[in-house]
């Protein structure tokens with residue numbers, strides 16, 4: 718299914734994508750494997766856009782198809798059961814200037830089903846909004862999402878704002894998005910970074926564990 722699914726999303730073939738995903742879910746294929754392949758397809762859609770083969774309408778279509786897959790009932794994550802008390806609190810948002818929210822939503826659904834309480838600020842979030850929400854909720858983790866190049870300076874501004882507000886010693890910051898690497902992450906000044914939601918969840922869990 719690997720190549721078929723990547724090809725179907727790259728070609729924006731909605732029916733085929735849904736058919737393959739449904740049949741893989743029936744077979745018991747791991748959700749993360751499906752997400753990984755869809756993400757690869759999205760990268761290819763992005764490449765075609767860069768090469769002027771695809772236009773903005775195609776990016777929109779790719780986003781719609783991805784959302785449809787995420788809405789399938791069996792795409793829900795089975796997280797750890799934690800009872801009434803949340804495992805920890807995460808404030809999250811897509812940073813200022815960036816409207817991409819599919820990756821953010823994948824991570825937050827995963828974290829929520831693992832027992833985290835999530836405060837989602839949406840997209841295009843100003844640094845001050847993150848600071849305000851961290852103060853209000855006393856969350857232990859701040860998750861910053863972004864895929865545009867301009868998300869990097871926005872993430873840095875947000876980390877700086879949290880530090881300047883005197884909150885940094887109580888808050889761990891994780892940045893997520895597919896253009897992040899150790900260089901960009903170093904520049905941003907977050908505690909960690911990832912381009913994989915499952916890995917992000919593991920990092921957040923390890924922070925909470927070490928805290929207790």
Ligand code: B12
Pocket residue numbers: 752756759760761762763764766767773776777779780783809814815816817818819820821823824859860861862863864865866867891892893894895896911912913914915917918
């Ligand atoms: C779909 C899409 C859109 C959709 C977005 C729909 C939506 N609701 O999100 C729409 C049509 C709105 C869009 C608009 C634009 N887009 Co666009 N888009 C894409 C595309 C094809 C896919 C993005 C995506 O959803 N990927 C799949 C998700 C699952 O991956 P992800 O975000 O990386 O998330 C994963 C991890 O990173 C991680 N993660 C993500 N966030 C977080 C947060 C935390 C805390 C953690 C722990 C983990 C985590 O978990 C996820 C699952 O593993 C990308 C191509 C690409 N390669 O990314 C271009 C791309 C990002 N877009 C691009 C561009 C240029 C634009 C526009 C400027 C186009 C225009 N001329 O208007 C606008 C910008 C609008 C804005 N201000 O944001 C460029 C950016 C270039 C750059 N370097 O800046 C890209 C790279 C395409 C390209 N190759 O040229 N886009």
